[in-house]
Amino acid sequence: MDKQQKNKSVKMNIYNIANEAGVSIATVSRVLNNSPSVSAKTKEKVLSVIGNYNYVPSAIAQNLSLRTSGNLIGIVCYNLQDLYYATAVSLLESSLRKRGHHIILSCTGEDYLQKQKSIEMLITKQVDAVILIGSVFLDEYGNNAYLVNAAKHCPLVIINGKVRSENIYSFYCDDFTAVRECVHKMYQKHRNFLFLYDADTYSGNLKLTGFQEGMKECGLDPTGRTLRCDPTPESAAVRFDEIYDTLKKIDAVITANDVLAAGVLNAALRRNLKVPEDISIVGYNNSIITQCTTPHLSSIDNGLEQLCNMAVEGLTKLLHGESIEGITMVSPHLVLRDTM
Amino acid sequence: MDKQQKNKSVKMNIYNIANEAGVSIATVSRVLNNSPSVSAKTKEKVLSVIGNYNYVPSAIAQNLSLRTSGNLIGIVCYNLQDLYYATAVSLLESSLRKRGHHIILSCTGEDYLQKQKSIEMLITKQVDAVILIGSVFLDEYGNNAYLVNAAKHCPLVIINGKVRSENIYSFYCDDFTAVRECVHKMYQKHRNFLFLYDADTYSGNLKLTGFQEGMKECGLDPTGRTLRCDPTPESAAVRFDEIYDTLKKIDAVITANDVLAAGVLNAALRRNLKVPEDISIVGYNNSIITQCTTPHLSSIDNGLEQLCNMAVEGLTKLLHGESIEGITMVSPHLVLRDTM
């Protein structure tokens, strides 16, 4: 057999290797697993055959045989093109990889059926746990049954969602309070508020209701002052422009993320408004976008890194048989820059 | 056995189910696979036991038994916190998921050893293929041996990298020509060029050399006019400021991505430069950042979506036994907005 052929990608298994080396599969397995009880000579021979054929044992079969898991963690996320989720997945991935886990990733958007399908697939793949990021949506009957059901197979970790049920662990950011307090703070100088958002996620709703509650507490009426737009700066700018005159000169805007805040800032500058003198703008996520604009955006930092770290730490404990709290909350904080 | 216990998460296997239903595992398997040759009565009985125990068969074991693959595709990417890579992974994931594949994700940064480890892990997990995004780095000997080796096990698809070898398929964007032509275009009005970049990836180098070549063709000396900075707007702004006076009023800046362009724009505005009258700025990636700034950034669109689509299409063909080109190139184009 010439070199050319040896390197051919014929899928080798342990039987082929054993045959070629003139030993039993048990022996091949032993050298694969560095068992001390193999003679140097045999070991060398087997190793050379393995090398020649570029043989790599199947982790799948090893796990089956050893009754061990594949150290797989499923991540189901809402939308990876949103920097927030991308950052979350990135943080989780690196943290989990350091602990010897591997990631199966699925992005599902708002479609709960797709989400359900993804979770079922992950369970089928024997994942040790699944992590949902900002992707808790109700099913057609308005409940979380599909999550409760999934949790019978492995722990479910939810980031920025809250489900109280057996074997489900929620980690979320108190966006409600953050926005509510932000309204109070802005109320010191402003009266004409506007809230812009672009998604009906759990945390999106916390922000929205936080805004409404804050306004009411300040004796203001939130009606007509919460607007949904598409997830682009342009859409935010257009919505802002549409409503600016109607609502008698808006002077305080909070947005559900920094991209929308940038859009509002653009529209405000286009109108020759002075920021923050004429209008204050506060974004959300404290992302790199805040530093891409002139002036830089003030933004609410939702402690994503902390959230992800806590989630992975919690998950690690669970996988080690320890128990953890069902619900963990992180407090966000306002980061002041130039737009407020 | 009460309901409480039934719902307990005892890992069931096909033997337990068969026992409980009073049939053989073959029969259970048949109802699992919807075989027509099971009596309605038996089927019902088995199904009820399966339901009671919330049993889900192991796809791992099924694949082993059927000698089928798990439809797993490995994705190794450089840095998911960079919007460019996040978008790439998102596009690949949704496209692959539609075709019935699942994704194992690994983010490795610049560390080639980590990259190698990730690729080996993926092969061990029996992936059908691995896709590398912007993450081709040379090993300590300055070569790609670890990739060539990996390609003996499954096809390697490289996005924004170029490796010519058996079973390796490269899809890249002609960033060299894009930047080179951009320099020529800017040369119509400008003479004082600057190029800012933040990573030594393959495509990063294409952009860099495209800039140098373009300048030379225009009779300009690129020396000292290419600067590396950190991947933040602030770092870009600082580097720009440092060099602005030294280099006698820079009036044309090209950056390796939009974040850096935003940083330069900030610094320029801070100096009260008029954009684009006093200085033109062109970013790269045509990301959402371009629309977050005032004025909006002109940017080179590297056709990421097209690249990802072509890669997945190519991969699908490969997996169906068809053959495809080893190297595929996509042409980027300049998108003019307000900064040039």
Place this chain on the structure above:
DNA sequence: CTGAAAGCGCTTACAG
């Protein structure tokens, strides 16, 4: 329509 048996690619007691 149903079950016993062999097999997927591995590992590890158990003998020798």
Place this chain on the structure above:
DNA sequence: CTGAAAGCGCTTACAG
């Protein structure tokens, strides 16, 4: 130090 055998959780010819 080495091999034959049983087992991981499945599927599917082969008999009946």
